[in-house]
Amino acid sequence: MVSEDPTTIISKASWVIYWDWEKNRHRYGRDLDVVFKGNTIQYVGSEYRGKADRRVDGNGILVMPGLIDLHCHLFGGSVDKGVFDDIGAKALYGHALYTYSPLLQVWEEEGEATVEGALCELIQSGTTTVVDISRNYPGKMELLDRSGLRVYVGESFRQARWIDVEGRAVEYQWNEEAGWEGLSKAIRTVEALGKHPSGRLRGIIMPAQADTCKADLIKEAFKQAQILDVPFHIHAAQTLIEVHEIVRRHGMSPIQWLEELEVLGSRTTLGHCIFVDHHPWSPFRSEEDLRRLSRYGVTVAHCPTVFARTGMTLHTFGKYRKAGVNLGIGTDSYPYNMLEEVRNTVLFARTTGRSVFDTSTSEAFHAATVGGARALLRDDLGKIAPGCKADLVLVDLSHPSMQPVHDPLRSLVYVAADRAVKDVYIDGNHVLKDGRLLTLDWATSKRKEQEVQNAVLQRVSRLDPKGRSILEIAPLSLD
Ligand SMILES: [Zn+2]
Structure with a gap:
């Protein structure tokens, strides 16, 4: 039932990339509350007066759409x-x-x-x-x-x-x-x-x-x-x-x-x-x-x-x-x-x-x-605005790769990239917390990926019409 969905507030986020419907573009906001209930954004503004079940401190955080x-x-x-x-x-x-x-x-x-x-x-x-x-x-x-x-x-x-x-x-x-x-x-x-x-x-x-x-x-x-x-x-x-x-x-x-x-x-x-x-x-x-x-x-x-x-x-x-x-x-x-x-x-x-x-x-x-x-024919994705899906990315402005911060989006895009991504919410669910995946196992999947790559490269000589090994076809970058 919708009424039982918890309400989460990201309180006083230092920077927010929110959607301005009138101007039809993303804009920066400062010290804003971003509130979502269940999977939907409820409020983006300077002071949320309703009650919340979960509170996330937005100090030192950039909140951007996923x-x-x-x-x-x-x-x-x-x-x-x-x-x-x-x-x-x-x-x-x-x-x-x-x-x-x-x-x-x-x-x-x-x-x-x-x-x-x-x-x-x-x-x-x-x-x-x-x-x-x-x-x-x-x-x-x-x-x-x-x-x-x-x-x-x-x-x-x-x-x-x-x-x-x-x-x-x-x-x-x-x-x-x-x-x-x-x-x-x-x-x-x-x-x-x-x-x-x-x-x-x-x-x-x-x-x-x-x-x-x-x-x-x-x-x-x-x-x-x-x-x-x-x-x-x-x-x-x-x-x-x-x-x-x-x-x-x-x-x-x-x-x-x-x-x-x-x-x-x-x-x-x-x-x-x-x-x-x-x-x-x-x-x-x-x-x-x-x-x-x-x-x-x-x-x-x-x-x-x-x-x-x-x-x-x-x-x-x-x-x-x-x-x-x-x-x-x-x-x-x-x-x-x-x-x-x-x-x-x-x-x-x-x-x-x-x-x-x-x-x-x-x-x-x-x-x-x-x-x-x-x-994708979706008006409710890619934007931070009331009514849109709660697909949110929280970027750590204090990460050394983000510092010094003059324009957080530029720091993120040109320097920090994934290193500064701290938390991710998708459909209102917390899937990345303090840089740690809550839903998937990165270390195990990467270990298995290595085994798969080894097996795949082993098979190359049987698939190559000339019977060459992978290193004969594509040598390493340095010998
Ligand atoms: Zn393709």
């Missing part, structure tokens, strides 16, 4: 850590995706530790909502539920597998029926999660990639997302390999093709979306894709770190934003550190845009909160 990781592969992502950071296929724009990633096979029964490890890192870096696009296995929903996080589960499906041709081409091995079966399964998952008692687990509809699904499947998937009223998510304009393939098949850019399929809309999120027509590497001699994305209210899930490791990024974050494209931020694979993604968003935008004015700290923070919430 971050939304809009694009994340939880299963197996951390197994790649340290393996392919310095290599890629030279003739495939340096991507490791097609040639090397398939050599790291995580078995279903091995995956749990990698998922738990990733969830730990997300919470510790102030993430309260994650869109997980990765393999599901028996027991995964129980783990997601136990973590306390708000999770949108993307049961992704596709009709083609990428076949690497000795690092010089990518071919497509089609199984159309598998894609249709995948969509049916995804619909069942969305329906089942809609009834989940936590209210924190939900589904999305996600055809995996623009180049691995046929037109009729993508169209039907979008229709089902509309019927189920859930977000629609697809990797698009992710690599130039995909762009060239869509040009070969349809004679247009992936964005133009998705427009033709009538699947661009405010429930649509495009994963990565780097190689739009104006990108300097693209084959197109037009600059129309951003206007298309803006016209339909599409969101781009920007994952700066993973792609920057391959020398690629949006041209530019600021240019997308100025064109009116909604932007969210994701981690994709490791590191699962959303605060570092916010930092990298700003740094890469300014480097690529050759200007300090390309993207501000507040614009990147907006994307990591409200931008992601919009993509």
Whole structure:
């Protein structure tokens, strides 16, 4: 019963990033009380006069809305850590995706530790909502539920597998029926999660990639997302390999093709979306894709770190934003550190845009909160305001990495990152207390992750067509 929900007050927080509905943006407040009852924020203001069951001293604390990781592969992502950071296929724009990633096979029964490890890192870096696009296995929903996080589960499906041709081409091995079966399964998952008692687990509809699904499947998937009223998510304009393939098949850019399929809309999120027509590497001699994305209210899930490791990024974050494209931020694979993604968003935008004015700290923070919430069709996430969900991050202003504090968000984003994240509440529940996870076991999951990585790397020579060991394929950074 709602009336029995406890009321918690974070009393006189030194700094609060609250939402100003009138100005439609985050703002700083000083010495404010933040009060939540059950899973909902009740009050943000200078003096709460009601009674509270729990009191948290806000002195020396920044209270900010939890971050939304809009694009994340939880299963197996951390197994790649340290393996392919310095290599890629030279003739495939340096991507490791097609040639090397398939050599790291995580078995279903091995995956749990990698998922738990990733969830730990997300919470510790102030993430309260994650869109997980990765393999599901028996027991995964129980783990997601136990973590306390708000999770949108993307049961992704596709009709083609990428076949690497000795690092010089990518071919497509089609199984159309598998894609249709995948969509049916995804619909069942969305329906089942809609009834989940936590209210924190939900589904999305996600055809995996623009180049691995046929037109009729993508169209039907979008229709089902509309019927189920859930977000629609697809990797698009992710690599130039995909762009060239869509040009070969349809004679247009992936964005133009998705427009033709009538699947661009405010429930649509495009994963990565780097190689739009104006990108300097693209084959197109037009600059129309951003206007298309803006016209339909599409969101781009920007994952700066993973792609920057391959020398690629949006041209530019600021240019997308100025064109009116909604932007969210994701981690994709490791590191699962959303605060570092916010930092990298700003740094890469300014480097690529050759200007300090390309993207501000507040614009990147907006994307990591409200931008992601919009993509998830949620008005009650990513904001500190009465009526919004109590997804709160408490940052320790006295942490040496935050000091000296002039502007706490800048200290957090450019220096301290996860080191200063002290407490996290999700849906009103305390999940991180004084830097310690209350719902998950970081040490044990990391120990198991090491065992999984060892096993996965052992198997590489059997999967490699030339029978090479992992160190022959990808030597250590120093010999
Ligand atoms: Zn992805």
